[in-house]
Amino acid sequence: MITGVIMAGGKGERFWPKSRIKMPKQFLKLYGDRTMIQQTVDRLKKVMPIKNIFVVTNIDYAEIISDQIPDLPTGNILIEPMGKNTAACIGLAALHTQRLGEDSIMVVVPSDHVIKDEETYISVLKSAIEKAKAGDNLVTIGIKPSHPETGYGYIKFRKLTKEIINKNPVHKVEQFVEKPDYDTAVRYVESGNYLWNSGMFIWKTSAILNAIYRYMPELNKALNTIREYFDTDKIEQVLYEEYSKLESISIDYGVMEKAQNVYVVPGDFGWDDVGSWTSIERLYEKDENGNVIRGNVVSVDTKKCIITGSEKLIATLGIEDVIIVDTEDALLICSKDKAQDVKEVLKELKKRKAEYL
């Protein structure tokens, strides 16, 4: 049995003012006609039925998820009492997939990434699933790097492995590495045995629970307590108490970097994490001056800008490398090289104008 776990608790601050705390990136149509999470569900439904898909999120987003994915059973929306990074999120989901069977395969994916070539993605995913079925393997999907990106973590794999499943090679992972500096990234890409860490994981429920038992005893203890109170009226209180005690640790750091039986399937399917407004440049077509323009825009002498509006007229004159995002109640004007620092604006808003967060 194959199950899906969609991690959908992120706040996506870097897409402010289009994204807000109450409506983060995964619920927006940043690419295509469906929202990011809808596209994520659409993809998983090609490999498993909707009743096997769990969405892990927080209480604020439960209603949006119900609205955006009407065929998702209400019980499949798993509410974390607070965000404690991906290890806790995945652990909680595993308690649910476990009830569907110890051997159930978990396909864990973020809710806010773009995948352009769905066919190739499904093929890679199926190979990863096969590898996960064959034992206690912890499998991840690594993205073939197109450039020395410093915004992603990398996965180093051992080139010797020659295993091929369903046409896709599977490699043994040597190391998960943090976001590198530029020179290191160049070295990684040139070496040919580094992939981008996509945050997508495939394993048996029993395999990840065993790994958590082995490498994350505190989380394991919390999960055991939570399991005891399932289907009781104390579950919310217990979840809150147990989550309160947990450290905030990623599954990469907590498990993947320590485990031995870790494999990666390289993928090349137009993946993008859409991490900030500059990502939009990779997704949309540019005009003859290198601008990405959406909305009612008149641009004169305007180069390499990203302009996103709606009905209201936006006129630009003599600007270059500027990001303009116009929404109903807030407007952002930001130089492209500061796109990663939108959080600085949010800090100011927190202090003075929290209604716009």
Add this chain to the structure above:
Amino acid sequence: MITGVIMAGGKGERFWPKSRIKMPKQFLKLYGDRTMIQQTVDRLKKVMPIKNIFVVTNIDYAEIISDQIPDLPTGNILIEPMGKNTAACIGLAALHTQRLGEDSIMVVVPSDHVIKDEETYISVLKSAIEKAKAGDNLVTIGIKPSHPETGYGYIKFRKLTKEIINKNPVHKVEQFVEKPDYDTAVRYVESGNYLWNSGMFIWKTSAILNAIYRYMPELNKALNTIREYFDTDKIEQVLYEEYSKLESISIDYGVMEKAQNVYVVPGDFGWDDVGSWTSIERLYEKDENGNVIRGNVVSVDTKKCIITGSEKLIATLGIEDVIIVDTEDALLICSKDKAQDVKEVLKELKKRKAEYL
């Protein structure tokens, strides 16, 4: 008798999108709590009664003027059938002040300039009026230049003249010169005998009509025809016919550059023609990063920008020397060094989105 003529037909395109064809600069509150034309009327009322003030404009602005200056007699709004520059405008006004008396003094002023030091202005204006009363003199007010501005015309005066009226010196004008290039402007300012052309003129009605008779025979002929049809039901038609035939000529070019009896009173009263968005920098206080900010703005790492909005939040990050003007239905983002080229945006709008003009 002293009369006032306020020229209020300008389109003020350089303040788009705050100004529109239907609501140009002179009707906006760009500085202070009253609109530019209201402030102009307020100043003139210190020297003459409202019933002596004429406002020359076109049919589109008549209602705005009635609304903004409720005590102005309706008959004092003079409607030109089309804009034909300042010579025709002043000629038409002279036909009206003539009916109040051949010797009536005309104080001709633009409707869209800022004057910060009103007391000094009134003193300079009174001196100009005295000089105009004393014969057929054509008198203008010149602004002491604070910097080598290339956006203004200049008035060269003869330093020898030592005449002083009411504490203000009066000089004989040698030459009206067009907008200079930067090096020439530097030379003008250093020489000490150049002033900025403010477009303010003071003379007897008979004096300017005589000058038009002498230097602008076509305009003189048209005015004589128009005068004949005053108070008849053909006046609108005649105005249209006569204006249609006229060349578009400024009073500077048509009369002032040719006449001999031209005088200038230098003034230093915080004058600004508010010619484009960058003028706003001279009028408003800057924050510690050199920004002029009005509206609901959060700026991070933002320098030397001009930001004008209202209730909607404008957030800026990592930008410098940018002009941002947000209005209900249109937003302009423009580099400061292109502020004079806003007309390029308007050209585009004319072609594609005329509703925003």
